[in-house]
Amino acid sequence: MVDKDIIQRKLSFIDLKLQNLETLKLIEREDFLASFQAVDAAKYNLQVCIEALIDVSNHVVARERWGIPSTSAEAVKLIIQHGVLGKDKELSLVQMVKFRNRIVHLYQEVDNSEIYRILQENLDDIKGFIQAVISKFF
Template identity: 40%
Template structure:
């Protein structure tokens, strides 16, 4: 989301912060939406996104918004509970909104760090599902595209072949050439991304619940009996590893990669076998 220039009345900011300060359950709050921007009009509500220690029931949430309206006197408050929204919405609020109240700077920094770190992943998931929807329309079918899954499986198998060749190297030889590390890292990342593409395709075409994160994709496949529960944790760890490569690439060391290609390739093979046996 583009960061909109937002000009808020100092009195409004002060009054909202003073009100929320008295609410022990409120951790932080953002003003977002059109209010205070060039898009504000006479129908614009004051959109307030609040993160709580203990998420309130909807009636409590409505009561809080009503009390704030009475306190401010001239605003229609639309209060959103940040605890109960999807990650992509949190990301939009943090990126595009203005922090108006923070109970604790460290708590707020940790919240923002997590949302900004994981938010792009949520955007990626949303994009994958949009692409699946568009492709389904073009193909005039909502069913599984077996050809596409077969292509992804072939791609994963090709990556596994390269990774196994690298795994055959003695550790000292693997570590002595940076190209081995780069090749292993790339092929691992590409294999996991292809697994996620397959998961997104299956979830979209079968009409399963949309995931919030990449790891959720594997949880949904497990819930639907497509992958086994004992492999679920391993695939979730793979997703976290893939995210580290993408976002924390400078924190991946060569020995860690070497251990993975020697100990964990069978997990990727298990995924390939499960998908192949189910759809072919």
């Protein structure tokens, strides 16, 4: 059984970082791309949001005894396979995990325009993850 306190703390952290990202989302594209502070803040907040999402996934998989994922993407796939999230979310969540890996390990290859696009188009995927976990376990 999942530890609801751990899950709640992680989800609250994600929600707080999403609020930061929503603020950054309001910046016009040209101004965003011209500001290393905005770009760096967005990268950091995206990175830790996704990291916390991975932590929640790993916690759920371990506590529910759904297997031992060999990668973070596999942990996300396992919670989808067990109905925490819909199958339609798999591609976007796996892409998030891969993006997090690029920020951490291939940081020099991350295009700032991609960061801006993610802010504009993909924050709802993270919100959907939060809602799905809450619906399933609370």
